[in-house]
Amino acid sequence: MVGWRTNRKLIIIESDDWGSIRMPSKKAFQQLVTNGIDVKSGDAKRYNENDSLASKEDLAALFELLSSFKGSNQKSAVFTAVSVVANPDFKKIKEQHFQQYYHELFTATLKRYYGDNAAYLLWKEGIQQQVFKPQFHAREHLNVAEWMRALQAGDQQALLAFELGFWGFNNQPIGNSTVSFQAAFDLNEPNDLAVQAETIKDGLALFEQLFGYKASFFVPPNGPFNNQLEAVAAAAGIKYMSAAKLQQEPLGYGKNRRVLHWLGQQNKHAQLYITRNCFFEPSQIGKDWVASCLNDIETAFRWHKPAVISSHRVNYIGTLHPENRKTGLAQLNQLLTQITKRWPEAQFCTSDELGDMIVASRK
Amino acid sequence: MVIESDDWGTIRTSSRDAYQHFLNNGYPVNECPYNSNDALESDEDMELLFEILSSVNDKNGNPAVVTANNIVANPDFEKIKASGYQQYFFEPFTATLQQYPRHHRVEALYKEGIEKKLFMPQFHGREHVNTNRWLHSLQKNEKAIKLAFEQSMFSVHYDTKPVVVNEWMDALDGDSANALNEKAAMLKQGLELFHSIWGFRSKSFIAPCYVWDSSLEPVLAANGVEYIQGMVNQLEPIAEPGYTYKKKYHYQGQRNKYGQRYLIRNVFFEPSTNPNFNWVDDCLHRIETAFRWNKPAIISSHRVNFIGFINAKNREVNLALLLQLLQSIIKRWPDVEFMSSDQLGDLMKYGKEKSI
Numbered sequence: 001m002v003g004w005r006t007n008r009k010l011i012i013i014e015s016d017d018w019g020s021i022r023m024p025s026k027k028a029f030q031q032l033v034t035n036g037i038d039v040k041s042g043d044a045k046r047y048n049e050n051d052s053l054a055s056k057e058d059l060a061a062l063f064e065l066l067s068s069f070k071g072s073n074q075k076s077a078v079f080t081a082v083s084v085v086a087n088p089d090f091k092k093i094k095e096q097h098f099q100q101y102y103h104e105l106f107t108a109t110l111k112r113y114y115g116d117n118a119a120y121l122l123w124k125e126g127i128q129q130q131v132f133k134p135q136f137h138a139r140e141h142l143n144v145a146e147w148m149r150a151l152q153a154g155d156q157q158a159l160l161a162f163e164l165g166f167w168g169f170n171n172q173p174i175g176n177s178t179v180s181f182q183a184a185f186d187l188n189e190p191n192d193l194a195v196q197a198e199t200i201k202d203g204l205a206l207f208e209q210l211f212g213y214k215a216s217f218f219v220p221p222n223g224p225f226n227n228q229l230e231a232v233a234a235a236a237g238i239k240y241m242s243a244a245k246l247q248q249e250p251l252g253y254g255k256n257r258r259v260l261h262w263l264g265q266q267n268k269h270a271q272l273y274i275t276r277n278c279f280f281e282p283s284q285i286g287k288d289w290v291a292s293c294l295n296d297i298e299t300a301f302r303w304h305k306p307a308v309i310s311s312h313r314v315n316y317i318g319t320l321h322p323e324n325r326k327t328g329l330a331q332l333n334q335l336l337t338q339i340t341k342r343w344p345e346a347q348f349c350t351s352d353e354l355g356d357m358i359v360a361s362r363k
Numbered sequence: 364m365v366i367e368s369d370d371w372g373t374i375r376t377s378s379r380d381a382y383q384h385f386l387n388n389g390y391p392v393n394e395c396p397y398n399s400n401d402a403l404e405s406d407e408d409m410e411l412l413f414e415i416l417s418s419v420n421d422k423n424g425n426p427a428v429v430t431a432n433n434i435v436a437n438p439d440f441e442k443i444k445a446s447g448y449q450q451y452f453f454e455p456f457t458a459t460l461q462q463y464p465r466h467h468r469v470e471a472l473y474k475e476g477i478e479k480k481l482f483m484p485q486f487h488g489r490e491h492v493n494t495n496r497w498l499h500s501l502q503k504n505e506k507a508i509k510l511a512f513e514q515s516m517f518s519v520h521y522d523t524k525p526v527v528v529n530e531w532m533d534a535l536d537g538d539s540a541n542a543l544n545e546k547a548a549m550l551k552q553g554l555e556l557f558h559s560i561w562g563f564r565s566k567s568f569i570a571p572c573y574v575w576d577s578s579l580e581p582v583l584a585a586n587g588v589e590y591i592q593g594m595v596n597q598l599e600p601i602a603e604p605g606y607t608y609k610k611k612y613h614y615q616g617q618r619n620k621y622g623q624r625y626l627i628r629n630v631f632f633e634p635s636t637n638p639n640f641n642w643v644d645d646c647l648h649r650i651e652t653a654f655r656w657n658k659p660a661i662i663s664s665h666r667v668n669f670i671g672f673i674n675a676k677n678r679e680v681n682l683a684l685l686l687q688l689l690q691s692i693i694k695r696w697p698d699v700e701f702m703s704s705d706q707l708g709d710l711m712k713y714g715k716e717k718s719i
Contacts, residue, residue: 002410245418246686258683262414277418299424303417 003275003305004264004358009346010306011071011297011339012354014242014276016219017313018083018134019106020141021165022051024113026320028164037157038170046283048168050324051314053106053113058325059122059132062316065329066131069336071347077336078130080351081123081313082137082219082242085206088147090165098151101144105206127211133350136215136238138184139203142167145192146179176254179224186224190252197232204236216240217274217351224250227259227267234269240355241271263305264358272358274351278309282331283324290334297339306354364421364650364692364699365659365707366429367592367628369569370666371484372456373434373491374516375401376673381514388510395520396635400677401667403456405465408678409472409482412669415682416481419689421701427689428480430704431473431666432487432569432592435556438494440515448501451494455556465672477561483703486565486588488534489553492517495542497531529606533572535579538604546575547582554586566705567592567626574598574608584621590708591619592626592661615658616711624711626704628663629653632688634681635667643688647695654696659707 023029023039029048032039039048054062062079069077087109092102107120126132147167150158155174158181161167167181177188185196207215218233219242227249230241243261250256265273278296282289297307316332318325339346349357376382376398385392392398416427437459442452460466476482497517500508507521508531518530529536535550537543550568557565564587573594580591598608613625630649634642646662653660669685671678692699702710 002407003414246683246690258680258687260415260679260683260686262411295424299420 002265003262004361005304006306006357006361007304008306009301009343010354010357011077011346011348012274012306012308012351013077013079013280013311013348014082014219014308014351015079015311015313015316016082016137016221017051017141018054018081019087019137020084021053021087021109022141022168022314023048023320024052024165028166029320031164032161032166032169035160037161039168041170043284044168044170046285047312047314050283050317050320051312052317052319053110054119054313054317055114055319056118056122058317058319059119059126061318061325061329063122063126063129063131065333065336067129069340069348071340072345073347075348076129076131077348078350079132079311080217081126081132081134082217083134083207084137084139084141084221085203085210086140088140088142088167090162093151094162098148101148103140105210107210124211133352134207134211134215135217135219135351136204136207137219138221139199139206141182141184141221143179143181143184143186143192144199145189145195146174146177146186147181150174150181178254180222183222183224185220185226185229185250186222187226187250187252188254193226193228196226197229200229200232201236204233204238217355218242224248226250226252230267230269230271234271239271239359240352241267241273242351243273243275245275263308272355274308274355276308276310277305278307280309280311280332280335281315282328283312283315290331290338293335294338294342297343301343308351308354364701365626365661365704366427366632366664367432367569367626367661367704368429368664368666368669369432369487369571370401370491371404371431371433371487372437373487374403374437374459375667377402377515379673381516382673384514385510385519390507390510390519390521392520397667398520400635400670400674401665402670402672403459403463403466404469404666404670405463405672406468406472407465408670408672409469409476411671411678411682413472413476413479413481415686415689417479418686419693421693422698423700425701426479426481427701428703429482429664430567430592431476431482431484433484433557433565434487434489434491434571435553435560436490438490438492438517440512443498443501444512448498451498453490455560457560473561483705484557484561484565485567485569485592485704486554486557487569488571489549489556491532491534491571493529493531493534493536494549495537495545500531529572533574533606535570535575536572536600536606537576537602540602543576543578543600543602547579550579550582551586554583554588566590567708569593570597572598574600576600577611580619580623581621584623588623589712590624590626590704592628592704594628594663624708626661626708628661629658630660630662632662632664632685633668634684635665635677638680643684643691646688647691650692650696661704661707 086103089102089104179186214237217240218238247259280293300307315328436453439452511519567590569592597611601607650660
């Protein structure tokens with residue numbers, strides 16, 4: 001088959017959203033609800049109820065679990081932590097009367113939230129222990145241009161959420177745009193492409209500053225992404241792009257193009273695509289995620305494909321509701337137990353390692 | 364849910380150069396989606412289709428499967444030419460594959476597709492050309508047909524309002540009782556060839572251009588064909604020159620006197636023929652109607668939709684639509700079951716489901 005195949009049983013866990021604020025606090029959540037802002041409809045509910053900056057407790061518990069599972073090559077289970085490197089600098093933006101956008105490094109946000117940089121030190125430890133490998137999600141999990149326009153236009157909901165240090169609600173269409181503030185690279189106004197390109201360049205530079213290595217794998221948040229931006233990412237060192245098998249490429253003004261992708265497909269910038277084929281979202285209730293993910297993995301292996309599992313940060317965060325982390329980790333524990341039991345030859349690797357393997361196999 | 368896809372194995376436009384050659388000579392090949400997109404399936408065409416089919420699972424854990432209605436032979440152009448166009452010769456399509464530049468693994472890929480339940484060849488005909496009419500026009504030295512022959516093709520779209528309705532593709536049509544009588548032997552030979560290539564007999568058959576004489580049905584039955592794929596209307600050729608037919612109506616699961624059952628297409632996914640139509644929505648709507656009446660959904664989707672050998676964009680766009688369709692189907696009907704036409708026929712014939 002045209003998609004890359006292997007006889008090895010490779011398990012890749014891609015986890016999005018690390019570094020981003022999402023819901024600042026339980027109090028903020030309550031105030032949003034009280035003010036009639038839609039934080040609870042659709043899949044946004046589980047994020048707004050549970051997802052927040054990972055605390056050192058969140059990270060420590062996750063790392064402990066991951067390091068307790070080893071693949072047949074004795075390497076630990078590992079998360080490819082698809083991360084943003086910054087969040088809006090709410091204070092500065094307000095000081096400038098919403099005329100200009102400013103961001104702060106996520107390490108600064110961590111300090112504001114938890115008063116120290118213990119969590120950041122754990123990120124570094126996770127990298128060193130090879131249980132946590134940050135790669136690039138975006139500079140911030142935010143469509144900067146759309147959000148700023150809403151704030152400047154005096155959008156009441158956006159402004160109210162702003163006061164609470166938040167933007168991840170189900171925002172109402174503004175003008176002709178139905179772009180979600182969360183979707184960093186969705187595109188209604190074609191001129192925003194230049195802004196987006198800038199955030200990628202800047203974000204990747206910040207990434208290297210923060211982690212001491214260049215990101216090579218890029219997962220655009222929420223999916224929408226105009227492929228012209230691939231050139232920008234490629235020039236800044238991105239070798240592997242994540243995309244849905246059926247990507248919705250926004251062309252502006254509500255127009256979309258469907259683009260087909262497969263594992264190992266190459267674009268004109270010589271970047272390879274990595275597509276996900278397994279899903280594990282235990283914080284989404286109403287489904288036996290362990291069973292369904294094992295089923296996804298089995299299908300992947302039947303076609304001699306690596307199992308590329310999508311599992312967002314939200315599943316492992318307990319700062320807002322400790323029981324969310326507890327359940328998520330318990331289910332991850334079950335999943336990893338089953339994987340290592342059912343496929344003793346399974347090996348864990350990161351998305352960039354998978355990309356490197358595909359490249360090597362073609363030489 | 365069944366996907367029936369006609370034309371696999373037959374030649375059509377032989378290369379991008381041939382296409383360009385016709386265009387340069389003033390033939391409006393760009394107006395015909397088949398002329399501008401359809402060709403003998405290449406390795407990449409097969410692999411990409413499999414990639415899409417294998418990315419979804421039905422409730423039984425089976426991937427989507429295409430019933431690939433297979434033309435098992437193509438004209439042997441050299442021999443025909445050597446006979447001064449007096450005689451028709453053919454070669455197995457597996458030999459044709461070896462003469463094409465990016466087609467050397469196609470036969471192996473068919474076998475892999477069969478094994479992995481992604482691709483099920485069924486019999487579409489010995490060749491997809493009306494040999495009598497074609498030879499006749501070659502003998503008359505008709506310019507367009509000769510030009511096509513020189514490009515190892517049997518037809519080309521040469522008029523915006525074609526006088527030759529099916530560009531000689533209607534293999535089982537005939538201009539006389541004699542001409543029609545010859546078809547039985549061709550089918551028999553084709554079915555034998557099918558058996559020798561794939562190692563099993565084809566349980567179903569679909570006539571090229573939906574044109575076949577009912578007298579061929581016992582011949583098919585005697586050679587193992589239990590199910591006849593088609594549209595609601597069968598076009599029965601009238602034994603006279605030209606394109607005159609008698610329409611014969613069939614319904615889903617109908618039995619004929621030879622014990623064969625008719626499988627009727629009720630959903631259409633043919634984006635190549637009209638890129639501006641919303642095929643996915645139309646398919647979902649038709650599938651819903653079929654399921655509401657407790658009928659199978661049989662999707663017609665010709666090979667042309669999945670071929671990129673001539674025009675890569677054709678394949679790229681339509682495979683994305685196919686994936687969108689398949690993903691929508693499993694989301695909307697989580698209990699959907701994917702099968703090939705022969706499996707559906709068996710279910711009708713031997714299954715416990717209530718007979719219609």
